[in-house]
Amino acid sequence: MKNLNAWIKREEGFTLIEMSLVLFIISALLLLFVPNLSGRQTDAADTGDEAIASVLQSQVDMYKMDKNEAPDSFGTMKTANYLTDKQLTKATEGFDLVNGVVKAKTETSLP
Numbered sequence: 001m002k003n004l005n006a007w008i009k010r011e012e013g014f015t016l017i018e019m020s021l022v023l024f025i026i027s028a029l030l031l032l033f034v035p036n037l038s039g040r041q042t043d044a045a046d047t048g049d050e051a052i053a054s055v056l057q058s059q060v061d062m063y064k065m066d067k068n069e070a071p072d073s074f075g076t077m078k079t080a081n082y083l084t085d086k087q088l089t090k091a092t093e094g095f096d097l098v099n100g101v102v103k104a105k106t107e108t109s110l111p
Contacts, residue, residue: 049104052090056102059083070100 014022056074059082063071067080074091077083083091096103 049094052087053095053102053104055087056083056091056095059087060097060100060102064100071097073097 059077060071063077063080063082071077071080071082074083074088074095074097078085078088091097091102094105096105
């Protein structure tokens, strides 16, 4: 019976200091990793934009070689089966076609 009472009174667990230390370490790690994750997403978006620009320029060059003239729009290239529907959507959203050269649209700032 004496051993049972001693076993019940013996409390095992974490102290407030130990819990505070663990929470501090977790917070510090989150502060280090979260900003890096958002930067990775931006890098991935930029790489994707560069890739679609490269594909569009290649398709424009192929159109020029086949037709001996530069296309006047991305729609013309879609009609001639040089672009897919997804490529056409991306092209019209983010790029301009000027004299056979694909250029990214620049965002204009409002006054």
